[in-house]
Amino acid sequence: MPELRKDPVVGRWVIISTERSRRPSNFTPETFPSSATFSPFAEGREDMTPPEVYAVRPKGGAANSPGWTVRVVPNKFPALQIEGSIDRRGEGLYDKMNGVGAHEVVIEGSDPQLAFADQSVEQIQQTLIAYRERMLDLQKDKRLRYCLVFKNHGAGAGATLEHSHSQIIATPIIPRQVQEELDGAKRYYELKERSVFTDILDQEMAESNGRRLVSTSERFVALAPFAPRFPFETWILPRAHRSSYHTISDPEEFLDLARILKDTLQRLNTALDSPPYNFVLHTAPLGEDDLPYYHWHLEIMPKLTRVAGFEMGSGFYINPTPPEDAAQYLREIVALT
Amino acid sequence: MPELRKDPVVGRWVIISTERSRRPSNFTPETFPSSATFSPFAEGREDMTPPEVYAVRPKGGAANSPGWTVRVVPNKFPALQIEGSIDRRGEGLYDKMNGVGAHEVVIEGSDPQLAFADQSVEQIQQTLIAYRERMLDLQKDKRLRYCLVFKNHGAGAGATLEHSHSQIIATPIIPRQVQEELDGAKRYYELKERSVFTDILDQEMAESNGRRLVSTSERFVALAPFAPRFPFETWILPRAHRSSYHTISDPEEFLDLARILKDTLQRLNTALDSPPYNFVLHTAPLGEDDLPYYHWHLEIMPKLTRVAGFEMGSGFYINPTPPEDAAQYLREIVALT
Numbered sequence: 001m002p003e004l005r006k007d008p009v010v011g012r013w014v015i016i017s018t019e020r021s022r023r024p025s026n027f028t029p030e031t032f033p034s035s036a037t038f039s040p041f042a043e044g045r046e047d048m049t050p051p052e053v054y055a056v057r058p059k060g061g062a063a064n065s066p067g068w069t070v071r072v073v074p075n076k077f078p079a080l081q082i083e084g085s086i087d088r089r090g091e092g093l094y095d096k097m098n099g100v101g102a103h104e105v106v107i108e109g110s111d112p113q114l115a116f117a118d119q120s121v122e123q124i125q126q127t128l129i130a131y132r133e134r135m136l137d138l139q140k141d142k143r144l145r146y147c148l149v150f151k152n153h154g155a156g157a158g159a160t161l162e163h164s165h166s167q168i169i170a171t172p173i174i175p176r177q178v179q180e181e182l183d184g185a186k187r188y189y190e191l192k193e194r195s196v197f198t199d200i201l202d203q204e205m206a207e208s209n210g211r212r213l214v215s216t217s218e219r220f221v222a223l224a225p226f227a228p229r230f231p232f233e234t235w236i237l238p239r240a241h242r243s244s245y246h247t248i249s250d251p252e253e254f255l256d257l258a259r260i261l262k263d264t265l266q267r268l269n270t271a272l273d274s275p276p277y278n279f280v281l282h283t284a285p286l287g288e289d290d291l292p293y294y295h296w297h298l299e300i301m302p303k304l305t306r307v308a309g310f311e312m313g314s315g316f317y318i319n320p321t322p323p324e325d326a327a328q329y330l331r332e333i334v335a336l337t
Numbered sequence: 338m339p340e341l342r343k344d345p346v347v348g349r350w351v352i353i354s355t356e357r358s359r360r361p362s363n364f365t366p367e368t369f370p371s372s373a374t375f376s377p378f379a380e381g382r383e384d385m386t387p388p389e390v391y392a393v394r395p396k397g398g399a400a401n402s403p404g405w406t407v408r409v410v411p412n413k414f415p416a417l418q419i420e421g422s423i424d425r426r427g428e429g430l431y432d433k434m435n436g437v438g439a440h441e442v443v444i445e446g447s448d449p450q451l452a453f454a455d456q457s458v459e460q461i462q463q464t465l466i467a468y469r470e471r472m473l474d475l476q477k478d479k480r481l482r483y484c485l486v487f488k489n490h491g492a493g494a495g496a497t498l499e500h501s502h503s504q505i506i507a508t509p510i511i512p513r514q515v516q517e518e519l520d521g522a523k524r525y526y527e528l529k530e531r532s533v534f535t536d537i538l539d540q541e542m543a544e545s546n547g548r549r550l551v552s553t554s555e556r557f558v559a560l561a562p563f564a565p566r567f568p569f570e571t572w573i574l575p576r577a578h579r580s581s582y583h584t585i586s587d588p589e590e591f592l593d594l595a596r597i598l599k600d601t602l603q604r605l606n607t608a609l610d611s612p613p614y615n616f617v618l619h620t621a622p623l624g625e626d627d628l629p630y631y632h633w634h635l636e637i638m639p640k641l642t643r644v645a646g647f648e649m650g651s652g653f654y655i656n657p658t659p660p661e662d663a664a665q666y667l668r669e670i671v672a673l674t
Binding site: 003005006007008009010011012013014015016017024079091092093094148157158169171175176177178180181184185188196197199200203209225226227228229231232271272273275278280301304305306307312314315316317318319320321322323329 | 340342343344345346347348349350351352353354361364416428429430431485494495506508512513514515517518521522525533534536537540546562563564565566569608609610615617638643644649651652653654655656657658659660666
């Protein structure tokens, strides 16, 4: 059973894999096999993954058989384990608990070589709906308090397989950075009686401004945040207030989100020569569906610079590209979608 | 002038380089020239760096001339600028200030190819003393509130030059992660009336334990922390309570620290085939010399795994090597020093 351990000074939780411990010799650079030769996520290889927990089969068909367009399976090498009780306990002054949680893989299409940004908006829409469906299902498990959806694209961003996929990790604690975001947004709300995210959107979209806007759609805004950690970091925020991603139910809203997400990724690909990137969905904790102070959003971070000692030691980032410049570059790219 | 900008939700400060903005085409991978052919830090090339602010010249000699063993110079491409006033101001709901601060490079020896861990303990001692001297000098500048000392070793850890060096960044704000560490330690002290670091040392060194110890010396302890973010993360802590690094004055203490630091780095080199690594000195803010709740220490992080979307989105780390296993591997290595 993996263990969750808490740093006694800063309160940071880490997941310690106690079962598949990596010995020193296991840290040789990982190979990144091309999907041209082999992908365990390909259609027809459904038996190479654990049995699916969700799939879209437009023409019907049995579970774990071909014919799917999006498929969600438990991670074969999970960081957390779904069975078991949380069992909080001490070790002297330290705190730990069992590494209970879900770790799933969203396989975003049956073509092993088609990158996420190159898929059709309808295909991307299906993936965005899959995130919601999994959140709704995981929310039923009362041990789980947060559901983190993220994507590592490219070896430089931590991906170990080329076949387009994202990951879902549901944890029995609210991760530290999420809690800090919730706390910060709540403080602002208590002071102003307005959501900080609504104020950000109002300020960024005011006619006199617009310097950090990348694009807008009917329901979403893509922008470079005022204080980005990374060059070309881009956030997508819904215009309307909504704290939890999984409360979206209108398929049109997912389609609009798919459009602006594809458009943003294509702009980044054109500007930066198809960089590795991560995106992370920021949403309210499971079971807290309507927080007036919080606003779900997606943070996209191209991997262009290395995070080194300074950032790790201080949490203080040096960004060599002002967001106003990044937004201008991205705005001026003629959309390919 | 670089700008310091604050994220309006989480309060995270970032440094935005507004003068040497990197355009999209500037993000091609950086070359890492071998010091065998060229090092701007080599002896005899003192005119290739800004004029030195500190140097050790055992046989005397003029500033910025050969004959030094350790030399500290302003960074030629500083992230912060030493001249100017802080000038806090708003931009609508956002907060920013001028990027005032110091950014210095500690050149840790005149041999361009001798790695830090392979230097003599006396040479390492001189670097450790240089850190202290720079902190004492920077502390006189009342605009500066924190002095961060860190080392990026190897291209994989963010170094752009092979010649052994570390960096000092002094900032007009206390970095977020440092403040969290101070706050966490203070809360523990208020609850227990004891330092959390002293309690950690007591628990780790109790005869019944020792599972996370790597080595001990007269005045220091090297250990794997209970909740490490990274595989083989190793901390060096002084046995005696002291909150600020720069209040060390006994040369013997620096020598003892040099010995355990060299020994730890050599163990990591042997276990992990000379990995890239970062180390970061954690110390109290400038001007706060005697905090009963805080304990300076050094955190060493070999760079073996990639930080990806999950970690960046959550601040929640997955570590595939339990610290008890890492400490055992490192303990069992016969010290080479």
